[in-house]
């Protein structure tokens with residue numbers, strides 16, 4: 001699994017501290033700072049020994065919490081829920097909420113105020129749960145598609161949107177630590193990120209440190 005090592009996480013935390021302070025001079029200070037703060041929180045939570053306990057997690061509850069958190073950013077974006085009846089999974093609720101929040105905020109940013117945000121859950125078989133988040137934004141070019149999960153890859157370098165290229169790196173890390181997979185399909189006008197998680201979720205090997 002290509003995840004972040006403890007040393008990489010520590011370096012990132014230092015770096016983000018700097019960005020956080022730099023952020024105060026940026027135009028969209030508040031949303032940048034909030035996003036960075038939330039990345040810091042997720043890196044910290046799983047870098048610590050006193051991380052949260054594994055529990056039964058309802059993915060729909062997590063999605064609803066994340067949607068509520070991002071509600072003020074929707075503007076004219078219409079959220080559509082297509083929830084199937086899916087079982088709970090064993091995992092870390094807070095980390096999984098970071099996954100949903102990162103994917104939803106990317107989708108919302110891509111649509112820049114108008115479009116349809118579809119959040120779907122399904123059970124492809126009796127031992128897996130799938131979450132698909134679809135937006136009607138401009139899509140991701142084939143060249144960018146190969147790099148979006150890379151650490152620090154971002155196209156949000158403008159004055160209005162500021163990104164660190166961390167959201168998807170952290171997202172994939174958390175998904176893989178839950179023994180899941182993440183896939184993306186994108187064309188102009190339709191981008192879907194699909195996360196597949198085993199119902200058994202995190203096991204002992206997934207929690208083990210890589211370093």
Ligand SMILES: Nc1ncnc2c1ncn2[C@@H]1O[C@H](COP(=O)(O)OP(=O)(O)OP(=O)(O)O)[C@@H](O)[C@H]1O
Pocket residue numbers: 035102106107110135137138139140144148149153154155156162163164165166167168169191
């Ligand atoms: N739904 C989407 N539609 C279009 N492009 C996307 C979408 N999701 C991700 N991307 C592209 O992938 C890049 C990397 O995403 P990622 O979440 O890792 O970083 P970011 O959003 O730029 O910054 P950060 O998440 O650290 O604030 C984005 O800059 C954007 O170009």
Ligand SMILES: [Mg+2]
Pocket residue numbers: 102105106163166167168
């Ligand atoms: Mg992002």
